[in-house]
Amino acid sequence: MSLVPSSLVSFRRPLYLWNLMIRDSTNNGFFIQTLNIYSSMAHSGVHGNNLTYPLLLKACANLASIQHGTVLHSHLLKLGFQADAFVQTALVDMYSKSSHVESARLVFDEMPHRSVVSWNTMVSAYSRVSSMDQALSLLKEMWVLGFKPTASTFVSILSGYSNVDTFKFRLQGVSIHGCLIKLGIVNTEVSLANSLMAMYAQFCRMDEARKVFDLMDEKSIISWTTMIGGYVKIGHATEAFGLFKQMQRQSVGIDFVVFLNLISGCIQVGELLLASSVHSLVLKCGCDEAGSVENLLITMYSKCGNLTFARRIFDLIIEKSMLSWTSMIAGYAHSGLPVEALDLFRRMLKTDIRPNGATLATVLSACADLGSLSMGQEIEEYVFLNGWESDQQVQTSLIHMYSKCGCIKKAREVFEKVTDKDLTVWTSMINSYAIHGMGNEAISLFHKMTTEEGIIPDAIVYTSVLLACSHSGLVEDGLKYFKSMQKDFRIAPTVEHCTCLIDLLGRVGQLDLALDAxxxxxxxxxxxxxxxxxxxxxxxxxxxxGELATFKLLETSPGRSGSYVLMSNLYTSSGKWKEAHMMRNLIDGKGLVKECGWSQVEVSGSHDALGAGN
Structure with missing residues (x-):
C-alpha cells in the first residue's frame, strides 16, 4: 500500500483519531485515501481494532481491490480477529464484492460465531452472481439453525433474479413471494416490495408486480420507476404513461430514470405529440444535457418520423460521444435514408471518435438497403483494419449486406468464418437463402441449427424459414413449420408468420386454402x-x-391506394375494363396518391434514384 507524507507519521496519534480519519474518508468516498491513512497508521506502530478494519475492508470492497483486501486479511490473521463476527462479516463482504465468492464462503465457513448480518452477507454474495440455488440453500440452513431471516435477507435474494429468467427461477421467485406473504413482511419495508416488483418485472409478469404495487401503503420513487420501466419493457407503453400521470397527480418527484423510461416508451409508441410532451418535461426539469438522455431523444424523434428534430438535438451536442453518432446514423438508416447515414458516418471518421461494433453494423445495414456493394466492401476493409472482424454483430450485418447486394456465396463465406454462432448469425444466413429463393438450402441450415447445434429457434428465424418456403413454393414444408413452431416451441404466430403462410399458399394457387387460413x-x-x-x-x-379481399382491405384501411391499384390491375388482366376504370376513378375521387415506383443505380461511387416516368 502506498504511503502518505511523513508529516502524518511524525505525530503519535492515538487509535481513536486514526479511526476518525479513516471513517471520514471512507464515508466521503475517498477509498484510496482511506488505505493511505491506514498505511501511515501501520508505519507509526498503531494497530487497528474491530472498528478500524470493517471500514478498511469497505474501502477495498468499493474499489474491488482484491490485492489490498488480501493484505488486510493477512493482518487480521496476525492480529487474531478470527473470532470477531463484525470484522469477519466485513471480510466476507469484501471478497464478495471483489468477485471472489469462493473465498468469501471459506471465510464464512471458518467463522466460529455468526450473526444474522453474517448470513445475509453470504446470501447476498451468492445472489450478486445469480447463484440462486446456493443462496436458497443457505437461506434454508440459516432458518434451520434458528436465525430468522430479515427483510434485508429477502431483498438480497430477490436482487439475484435481476439477470436471470428461466421457468425454474420463476417458480423460485413465486415461492419466495409466498414465503413473504406467510411471514407477513411483504409491506413492512418499501425496499422489499420494490425488490419483489423488480423480480416480477424481470420475469415480464407485470400483473403480479402491479398487485404488489397497489397493496403498498408507502411508495418511493423507485417503486414508481420500477413499475413504469417494467411496463415499457413488455411493450405496454400506454400503461406506463397512465402510471406516470398518476405519479404526477400524487406530486411524486421525477428523477432521471423516469425520463429514460418515458423516452423509451415514446420510442415504442412512435407518436410525435407524445414525444414532444415528454421532451418538454425533460427540458423543464433540466435533464436534457445528460448524455444518455440526449442520445435517447435522438432515437425517439427518429422513431417518430421527425428526423429534423433528431438532427437538431444531435447538432446541439457540443461533445458528441460515439453513442451520439451511432444514434443519429441509426436514425437515418432505419428511416430509409441510407445515403444520409453513410454521409454522416464519413463525417464521423474525420473526428477523433472511433466507431464500435454497433456503429459498423448499422452502417453495413445502410449499405444493404442502398445495395451498394462497393461501399459495403470499404466498410469490411475498415472492419479488418481495426480489429472488428470477430464481432458477431458486425459479422451478422456483413452476411446481410452481401446477401442484399446479390453475393450469396460471399455471405456464406462470412457465415462459415464465425466461430461461436448464435441464433442471430444463423437467422441472418437462413434469411439470406430465403430472399434468394434458395428454400432447400434455408431449410437444411435450419435443420442443422436445431438438431446438430441444439439452438432453440425463435419467432424471427421462423419468419425467415416460412419466407424461404414461400419464395420456393415449398407448401408442405411451410405448413409443417407453421404447425411445428406452435406445437414444439409454443411460438404464437405473428402477423409476419401469417402473411408468409398466405403468400406461400397464394403463390401455388391454393387460394381457397389461403382464404380458410x-x-x-x-x-x-x-x-x-x-x-x-x-x-x-x-x-x-x-x-x-379478389373482390372479397379488396372489400376486406378497404374496410380496415380505406386510405391505402395500393389495394385499389391491385384490384384495378386484376380487372384489367381479366378484360374487365369498365371495372378497372371505376377503381382508378375511385383513387382520384378519394384524393389518394399512388406512390411512384423508383430504381437506384450506382455509378462511380455515387447513387442516382430514377422515378417511374423519368
Missing part, C-alpha cells in the same frame, strides 16, 4: 393477410375472391 386468424392479423391474398388473386386471375 385467413378466416381462422385473429382480426388484427387479417388486415395484412388480405393484401397477400389479393396479390395472389391477381397472379391467378381470381376476380371473385
Amino acid at each position: 385467413i378466416q381462422g386468424m385473429p382480426l388484427a392479423v387479417q388486415a395484412q393477410a388480405w393484401g397477400s391474398l389479393l396479390s395472389a388473386c391477381r397472379i391467378h386471375g381470381n376476380v371473385e375472391l
Whole structure:
C-alpha cells in the first residue's frame, strides 16, 4: 500500500483519531485515501481494532481491490480477529464484492460465531452472481439453525433474479413471494416490495408486480420507476404513461430514470405529440444535457418520423460521444435514408471518435438497403483494419449486406468464418437463402441449427424459414413449420408468420386454402393477410375472391391506394375494363396518391434514384 507524507507519521496519534480519519474518508468516498491513512497508521506502530478494519475492508470492497483486501486479511490473521463476527462479516463482504465468492464462503465457513448480518452477507454474495440455488440453500440452513431471516435477507435474494429468467427461477421467485406473504413482511419495508416488483418485472409478469404495487401503503420513487420501466419493457407503453400521470397527480418527484423510461416508451409508441410532451418535461426539469438522455431523444424523434428534430438535438451536442453518432446514423438508416447515414458516418471518421461494433453494423445495414456493394466492401476493409472482424454483430450485418447486394456465396463465406454462432448469425444466413429463393438450402441450415447445434429457434428465424418456403413454393414444408413452431416451441404466430403462410399458399394457387387460413386468424392479423391474398388473386386471375379481399382491405384501411391499384390491375388482366376504370376513378375521387415506383443505380461511387416516368 502506498504511503502518505511523513508529516502524518511524525505525530503519535492515538487509535481513536486514526479511526476518525479513516471513517471520514471512507464515508466521503475517498477509498484510496482511506488505505493511505491506514498505511501511515501501520508505519507509526498503531494497530487497528474491530472498528478500524470493517471500514478498511469497505474501502477495498468499493474499489474491488482484491490485492489490498488480501493484505488486510493477512493482518487480521496476525492480529487474531478470527473470532470477531463484525470484522469477519466485513471480510466476507469484501471478497464478495471483489468477485471472489469462493473465498468469501471459506471465510464464512471458518467463522466460529455468526450473526444474522453474517448470513445475509453470504446470501447476498451468492445472489450478486445469480447463484440462486446456493443462496436458497443457505437461506434454508440459516432458518434451520434458528436465525430468522430479515427483510434485508429477502431483498438480497430477490436482487439475484435481476439477470436471470428461466421457468425454474420463476417458480423460485413465486415461492419466495409466498414465503413473504406467510411471514407477513411483504409491506413492512418499501425496499422489499420494490425488490419483489423488480423480480416480477424481470420475469415480464407485470400483473403480479402491479398487485404488489397497489397493496403498498408507502411508495418511493423507485417503486414508481420500477413499475413504469417494467411496463415499457413488455411493450405496454400506454400503461406506463397512465402510471406516470398518476405519479404526477400524487406530486411524486421525477428523477432521471423516469425520463429514460418515458423516452423509451415514446420510442415504442412512435407518436410525435407524445414525444414532444415528454421532451418538454425533460427540458423543464433540466435533464436534457445528460448524455444518455440526449442520445435517447435522438432515437425517439427518429422513431417518430421527425428526423429534423433528431438532427437538431444531435447538432446541439457540443461533445458528441460515439453513442451520439451511432444514434443519429441509426436514425437515418432505419428511416430509409441510407445515403444520409453513410454521409454522416464519413463525417464521423474525420473526428477523433472511433466507431464500435454497433456503429459498423448499422452502417453495413445502410449499405444493404442502398445495395451498394462497393461501399459495403470499404466498410469490411475498415472492419479488418481495426480489429472488428470477430464481432458477431458486425459479422451478422456483413452476411446481410452481401446477401442484399446479390453475393450469396460471399455471405456464406462470412457465415462459415464465425466461430461461436448464435441464433442471430444463423437467422441472418437462413434469411439470406430465403430472399434468394434458395428454400432447400434455408431449410437444411435450419435443420442443422436445431438438431446438430441444439439452438432453440425463435419467432424471427421462423419468419425467415416460412419466407424461404414461400419464395420456393415449398407448401408442405411451410405448413409443417407453421404447425411445428406452435406445437414444439409454443411460438404464437405473428402477423409476419401469417402473411408468409398466405403468400406461400397464394403463390401455388391454393387460394381457397389461403382464404380458410385467413378466416381462422385473429382480426388484427387479417388486415395484412388480405393484401397477400389479393396479390395472389391477381397472379391467378381470381376476380371473385379478389373482390372479397379488396372489400376486406378497404374496410380496415380505406386510405391505402395500393389495394385499389391491385384490384384495378386484376380487372384489367381479366378484360374487365369498365371495372378497372371505376377503381382508378375511385383513387382520384378519394384524393389518394399512388406512390411512384423508383430504381437506384450506382455509378462511380455515387447513387442516382430514377422515378417511374423519368
